[in-house]
Amino acid sequence: MSEAFKYEHKKSDITEELYQYMIDHCVRWDKTQQELITLTLNHEWSIMGTTPDQHTFFQFLLKILNAKKCIDVGVFTGLSSLAMALALPEDGKVYALDVSTQYTDLAKPFWKKAGVENKIDLRIAPAAETLQKLVDTEPGTIDFIFIDADKTGYDTYYELGLKLIRKGGVIAFDNVFQSGRVLKKPLPDISAVAIDTLNKKLLNDPRVFISSLPVADGITLITKI
Structure with missing residues (x-):
């Protein structure tokens, strides 16, 4: 029996009803967020x-x-950019990085409607290029980075992100469970390989402190020591 299994009684089976209870009791909805969530859920790539x-x-x-x-x-x-911008002060800024305007064009009207478009600096280019430009101009000044993009690029984004965040800053990685594919042997695809490799690297990286949470498809958090 694994040590983790001994804590089985401490885990919650998140049923649809229990998840909805959590949302009803912890999420303070902004009307524009609700509208954008509805749009996203009806999108063919809602996943x-x-x-x-x-x-x-x-x-x-x-x-x-x-x-x-x-x-x-x-x-x-x-x-995610909208949520961050809503939580920041008036002089706050979110650098929003994507490679295409195909989906970000959907976001812009909602950012404007929520009154946060002035806080969001959209950069359309490969993420590594934009991150490197920010490293050149704003190293050690970022408080929080959320990485939810191509999984094979996560390690590159991590290394650049470490140069960008301040001491005590946080980087969050999405999809670290890969819908359970990280457990399969052999690992079934390049995304699972990339995430599994990163998970092992983060565990042993002395530059950071690490924690993981079973939120959505798994989120790993690191803070720069």
Whole structure:
């Protein structure tokens, strides 16, 4: 019997009803967020969207960090960027990074409607290029980075992100469970390989402190020591 299994009684089976209870009792909805969530859920690639509990969790982190500058790597319909911007002070900024305007064009009207378009700096280019430009101009000044993009790029984004965040800053990685594919032997695809490799690297990286949470498809958090 594994040591983890001994804590089985401490785990919650998140049924649809229990998840809805959590949302009803911890998510303070902004009307524009609700509208953008509805749009995203009706999109053919809705699986790429972040979830309401993630949004609230990130906003909670930003408040704790007294954050003013964030980076969102992988924008899609702009849900995570919107959540961050709503949690930041008036002089806060979210660098929103994506490779295409195909989906970010959907986000812009909602950012404007929520009154946060002035806080969101959308950069359309390969994320590694934009991150490197920010490293050249704003190293050690970012409070929070959320990485939810191509999985094979996560390690590159991590290394650049470490140069960008301040001491005590946080990087959050989405999809670290890969819907359970990280457990399969052999690993079934390059995304699972990339995430499994990163998970092992983060565990043993002396530059950071690490924690993981079973939120959505798994989130790993690191803070720079």
